[in-house]
Amino acid sequence: MERESMEFDIVIVGAGPAGLSSAIRAAQQAAKNHQELTICVIEKGSEVGAHILSGGVMEPGALEELIPDWQNKVAPLNQPVTAEATYLLRSETSATRLPDMLTPKTMHNQGNYIVSLANLCRWLAEQAEALGVEIFPGFAAAEILYNDDGSVGGVITGDMGVAADGSEKDSYIPGMALKAKYTLFAEGSRGHLGKALISQFELDKDKTAQHYAIGFKEIWQIPPEQHQAGLVIHCAGWPLNDAAGGGYLYHAENNQVLVGLIVDLNYQNPYLSPFDEFQRLKHHPLFASYLTGGERIAYGARAITKGGYHALPQMAFPGGCLIGCNAGTLNFSKIKGIHTAIKSGIVAADTIVEQLSRNTDINFCTHFNQTFKNSDLCKELYKxxxxxxxxxxxxxxxGGAFNTIEQNLLNGNSPFTIKDTKADFSNMKTATNYSPINYPKPDNKLSFDKLSSVYLANTSHDEDQPCHLQLKDKQIPITVNLPEYAEPAQRYCPAGVYEIVNNEQHQPELQINAANCVHCKTCDIKDPSQNIRWFVPEGGSGPNYPNM
Structure with missing residues (x-):
């Protein structure tokens, strides 16, 4: 079958906050300038919001800039922050509340909202469609379409109906070529096309290594007497003795709490299991006092791009740019990336619409870089x-004391710079340096196993499709990762995708349960041999988060 093609002025890959905001802004600017622009957004999830996960505290300023009358249009920002507290967990039973003056002011949340980012994206999609933007969920961008001059000219969506052995099933439909004058890549953290573009155009030249964390989130329905609407709790310390990171608990609307743990992926101990550390956290009295007697109703996990200003690649390239977490615009000092994703989408849209209006003959990359450098987003990330x-x-x-002084007293304008140049995967040490960690068994009240958690993520993949978790060398998990690192994929994956099993010859081999995958991208990031390549499965596959 021939590959069909469609042409647009702008194609946007990913219907997250960055992608949808860029679509809305471009449509707004085009209407203001009396331009007719065709704008298309494709989303690999089965619906807008299906693959969206965020802890859920949001600054509203960027949304105010994008849609000033968002309140009249009933944006789902329903729960303002009413109180907050930061704790140091000193052990599995003790906690010390930190005075506000000892926490960086950037972490304070007065004026912010506890939100479901998935629901916010669904609302943003409605606003975009009302402006004439076309949105196609269930279509995964599989390849980059290059023009003859080497510039990006769009994307090719993944083929549908391909069997696991690569043959074409009766339902086979070839992917479509979506051609564009400009293509925006808003795939989220560690997007596979963004990764390819960074390599192709050397966008990370002279930048420090990018850094990541894995973020867990559960939604709990708790007894009304244990709920305090608008309360935001952050913590550091226990149980992360061998890793950096911290926990959170946000009291959303309707007697629900959002609970999670963020674990930096630069940890060294190959026996560490971020998932099991999260399960331990919920047993701390600070968390258990709110969760006991409640019901866990949703689970998910996602990588977070957190390298910040020094690791931010050049975002523009000939024919398009990276935006949002695909580039790494999260402000780690605030533990927030929603508003910065929206801001990055605004900067990209403003630049592209101006280019398309032919009011400038400046090179696109130069134009974008100037616009970004002068933006509030760049200044915020620099601080x-x-x-x-x-x-x-x-x-x-x-480090926390340094950050408090720098942010509270120097307003982020210290005269010196600190850089972390070592990639996260290269920090892992061999198993001989550590002993296995004996994690407690889940009690199925506060803590749970991976498979029951994946069930709550509503993950769905056609079993008869090519495995989207590709090994560069199928021998490395057994010949390198198992003897040297006790094959850490068994533990860093939050969905039980990777298992070491004995084959018929009673020899160990790596079993990949790709149907469990929640598309967190941790394996692509943390594998010490950098042997795993995450690729998009058939469109519509993956988790189906209702309101994460």
Missing amino acids: ARNFGPALHKFGNLV
Whole structure:
């Protein structure tokens, strides 16, 4: 069958906050300039919001800039932050509340909202469609379409109906070529096309290594007497003795709480299991006091791009740009990326519409770089440039004290710079340096196993399709990762995708349960041999988060 093609002025890959905001802004600017632009957004999830996950505290300023009358249009920002507290968990039973003056002011949340980012994206999609934007969920961008001059000219969506052995099933439909004058890549953290573009155009040249964390989130329905609407709790310390990161618990509307743990992926111990550390966290009295007697109703996990200003690649390239978490615009000093994703979408849209209006003959990349450099987003990220590196180099206590001084007293304008140049995967040490961690068995009240958690993520993949978790060398898991690192994929994956089993010859082999995958991208990031390549499965596959 021949591959069909469609042409647009702008194609946007990913219906997250960055992608949808860029679509809305471009449509707004085009209407203002009396331009007719064709704008298309494709989304690999089965519906807008299906693959969206965020802890859920949002600054509203960027949304105010994008849609000033968002309140009249009933945006789903229903629960303002009413109180907040930050704790140091000193052990599995003790906690010390930190005075506000000892926490960076960037982490304070007065004026912010506890939100479901998935529901916000669904609302943004409605606003975009009302402006004439076409949105196609269930279509995964599989390949980059290059023009003859080497510039990006769009994307090719994945083929549908391909069997696991690569043959074409009766339902086979070839992917479609979506051609565009400009293509925006808003795939989220560690997007596979964004990764290819960074390599192709050397966008990370002279930048520090990008850094990541894995973020867990559960939604709980709790007894009304244990609920305090608008309360935001953050914590550091236990149980992360061998890793950096911290926990959170947000009291959303309707007697629900959002609970989670963020674990930096630069940890060294190959026996560490981020999922099991999260399960331990919920047993701490600070968390258990709210969760006991409640019901867990949703689970998910996703990588977070957190390298910040120093690791931010050049976002523009001939024919398009990276935006949102695909580039790494999260402000780690605030633990927030929703508003920065929206801002990045606005900057990209403004630049592209101006280019398309022919009011400028400036090279697109030069134009974008100038616009970004002058933006509030760039200034915000610059002030937070030392936050992550300080924690990585000095630890939570010393690094946290440094960050409090830099943000509270110097307003992020210290005269020096701290950088972390070592990639996360290269930090892992061999198993001989550590002993296995004996995690407690889940009690199925506060803590649970991976498979029951994946069930709550509503993950769905056609079993008869090519495996989207590709190994560069199928021998490395057994010949390198198992003897040297006790094959850590068994533990860093939050969905039980990777298992070491004995084959018929009673020899160990790596079994990949691709149907469990929640598309978190951790394996692509943390594998110490960098042997795993995450690729998009058939469109519509993956988790189906209702309101994460």
